[in-house]
Amino acid sequence: VRPVEVAKYVPLDRIVIETDSPYLTPEPHRGKRNSSLYIHYVAEKLAAVKGISVEEIENATYENAKKCFGIKDRLQKVICLLYYSAVSGAGSSSIASYAARTLLSSIFLISLFIG
Numbered sequence: 001v002r003p004v005e006v007a008k009y010v011p012l013d014r015i016v017i018e019t020d021s022p023y024l025t026p027e028p029h030r031g032k033r034n035s036s037l038y039i040h041y042v043a044e045k046l047a048a049v050k051g052i053s054v055e056e057i058e059n060a061t062y063e064n065a066k067k068c069f070g071i072k073d074r075l076q077k078v079i080c081l082l083y084y085s086a087v088s089g090a091g092s093s094s095i096a097s098y099a100a101r102t103l104l105s106s107i108f109l110i111s112l113f114i115g
Contacts, residue, residue: 022034
């Protein structure tokens, strides 16, 4: 069964999206190494499969990720939003952009551990 077929039937409140798999790069970048910069392609495809807006996918999967990782703190929410903003600017692949994403990821992980 193809993932697209499965996505049609999985309830939206049970879905999170990610791009961590290095060799499952979404179109139009298939064949290249995967990157967090491509997460918006995953959201767009899921929206098309579900027949809803990308904004609905973003909101639902953000809420699902918060539940999954226990994100309740305001700082963690801000860091998540900043990270999402950094990665959704898909054309940006500069060293500064990469450094910003890496820093935000590190701060987020630290904030999870210190509560």
